[in-house]
Amino acid sequence: MKNILVLVIPAILTACSAQNKKIENADPMEYANTITATELKEHLYIFASDEFEGRETGEPGQKKAAEYLKTEYKELELVSPIGGDDYFQEVPTSYFKRGNVKPTENVVAFLKGSEKPEEVLVISSHYDHVGIDEDGNIHNGADDDGSGTVGILEIAEAFVEASKDGYTPKRSILFLNVTGEEKGLIGSKFYTDEPIFPLENTVANLNIDMIGRIDPQHEGNDNYVYLIGSDKLSTELHHLSEAVNARYMNLDLDYTYNDENDPNRFYYRSDHYNFAKNNIPIIFYFNGTHADYHKPTDTPDKIEYEVLAKRAKLVFLTAWEIANRDERLVVDKAIDTTGK
Template structure:
């Protein structure tokens, strides 16, 4: 018995040492590099397959997609912030103002921070799409927003690997896959109206909606991503975002759609906006629209997987900096909630 205890001591000490590593000593790029084109492709060929029937809100395909996400989070040993085996935040049907929608749910997973666990960084995507048409054609939604959803899974896996190596982020991270975006940003509205964690403790939302394709404006100069909203509420966030990209990914950050006068009004058209309305700093990552947008031809074979990986790495690295900086992001501007309504 004494020998067993003596042998166990080094293992205990090693475990304690791993838990006490300073996250500042980690190389964030080591973990960003775990986000790979091959793993994103494997996820997306399942998630945007015909089996999921276009993931229409409340329909069987969306339920299968929710189960897929839950299974993946459980495989990463990421707990639910709700508790137990319940990874679903139920969204009441009366939240939907357009037509009858069956019961549906956001999918949530949580990584608790090591030093500032009450401060929450949200990384979001919507996992619903538009289902099928009258001819039975399936809208697979590989880019919209399968690309964002599988990126959230890979980002979660990267943070889990860092934690395994002893580098738990200082702040907590909520991985939030929302339902009902295609029905009017309903899932994210429900979350911000009924937050699992207080909104005043939510430091930022990084929202990923369509990052797997190249739009016509960038053909021949593909190494880009549109950023929307980074400077709307927090100069801190915008400068951090620019620094991260300059240091690591060196993508062309295109702010075309960040213009207040942009006729597309994309700032108001994805789930980050429900956070921005509550004065929570946001970044919306977007590749622009293309000929397959909201068509049955938005399929996984058309995704640029190496570019998708690089864009997802940018989101991860930005999240890493937000989660591990000493001070939370300063909100030095205020959202005019009347705008865009």
């Protein structure tokens, strides 16, 4: 018995120390580097394949995509914030004003924070696309927004690996894959109308919509990403974002589309805006449009996977800083709801 105790007690102490490691001692780049071009490519060649039939909201291909995400989250041992085996937040068809939309769902997974679990960071992408056209052409949506969606899977895995090593983030993280973006930001609107966690406890939203390509404006430069909205509500978020990039990634942060006078008005055109309308600081990560936007030619063979990995790493590292800082981000600017 004495010998057994000698063996067991150190094991218990080791387990306890692993659970109680100080997050400040972690190297987030170690976990960012688990986000690889190879794994992103493996995911996207499935997620943007013909089998998923263009992921039209409510259609069989979208349902297959939802099941794929659920399976991946379960394999990562991320729990459902809804409870049990239910990773789907059903979105009522009454939210759709274009008619004939079948029942659909957001996909959600959750990592509970170690110190401030009631405070939640939401990392989002939309996983729907535009389906099959009248001529039978499948719109695979590899960049829009297969790239953001598989990026979230890899970001989730990086946080899980850190947690296994005893570095669970201080704040909780909700991984939110929304439906119906192509129908008018419907899935994110429903989430912010009927949130799983109170919006007043939501510290920020990092939204990823198209991060796998290089647009014509940056031809020959694979080291950029457009940032939109980082300074709209929180000066702290903007400074944090730039500091994280300067420390770890050194991407060219292009704020062209952040200009209020930009005619594209991208700030109002993706799922982050439903969070911003509710006074939640956001960053929208975007690679810009290209010739294959909303066409059947947006296929996984055209994705720049090393570029996708770099951008996903930046999102992870920014999320790490937001989730682990001592105080939640301060909102110090007024909400602008004039754009939509």
